[in-house]
Amino acid sequence: MNLFDVYPINEITIVKAKGSYVWDDKGEQYLDLYGGHAVISIGHTHPHWVQRIEEQLEKIAFYSNSIRIPLQQQLAEKLGKVSGKEDYQLFLCNSGAEANENALKLASFHTGRKKVIAFSKSFHGRTSLAVAATDNKNYVAPVNETENVIFLPFNDDTALERCFDENGKEIAAVIIEGIQGVGGINVADDSFLRKIRSLSDEYEAVYIADSVQCGYGRSGKFFSHDFAGVNADIYTMAKGMGNGFPVAGIIIAPHIKPKHFQLGTTFGGNHLACAAALAVLEIIEEEKLMGNAVMIGKYLKDELESIPQLKNVRGRGLMIGFDVPEDLKDLKKNLLWNQKIFTGEAKPNVIRLLPSLALKKRDAEQFIESIKEEIGLLETV
């Protein structure tokens, strides 16, 4: 049997990882500033994370949600504390798309309405509603097409106001990434998020903060939406939550009440996933990783801004993007093959940095040196 060929891949086989480094099967070391797509939050194979998973594995890995799983309650309490949303309620699932799917569904149950507002360049996942709210027609199969999603321009207060004016009574939810990831690192304006909050209040719609990529401390705050100083009704999270162990969730404001069987999942919230997620939060807190994201992120941004060839350096904390001019379009590839550094990309010609929140200063310095060298090398060709 062959693999279903949906991923364009780099011909590299990673066999080992530690902190911000990975090694291939030939023993070559790479600096990982991609984090497997913003997934590695506390660093690869962090000893505390490994230990907690191993210990849990020896006890019990899985049982269904038909019994009490105290680890879920422990996780809810820890997440409430670290995120500052102590009065929210946690529903656990398995992936970012599933988190958004559940958030949108819950908003529709709660309001009894069907319409969702999403924004240009959004990415919310591949499942039916999540992909319908994703601004990329290539991912939307005919069966996913719906008239229930209204796309508006990102950061456009006037368009949002007009849309609520015209359809306010039909809007179940507004879903927005605090910093668009796949769309190319576009930061939602704080004032725009406040506008979403106030219009959602006025029209009794649900404000959903997609924090799958920009959440979990990556921006320097637990949720990047929190820079706006207002709360969302539902936050969705996944990538950094398990540091590579598949676990996701949504947290739900207290005014949205649960009903038995409205949401559900077989695997979500299993013992092993909870152990992994608890280990991540313990390390984020203990090693003050949000502070590190602010500090190293600032260093990287300042240094990148001083390189004249790189344009429009943007982002928050350790979620950084910049535009690469046409004559440097191979920069990402060259960083990988010449400098042994993984970075992310977004089309067209955007490089994304999504490293572990524990990235060390010396690794950030090495990256800056390497990128300067590559730009110099390319210029002399």
Ligand SMILES: Cc1ncc(COP(=O)(O)O)c(C=O)c1O
């Ligand atoms: C903002 C955002 N939402 C949702 C998703 C979907 O997450 P998953 O691939 O875990 O389903 C992604 C994945 O890249 C994402 O970046």
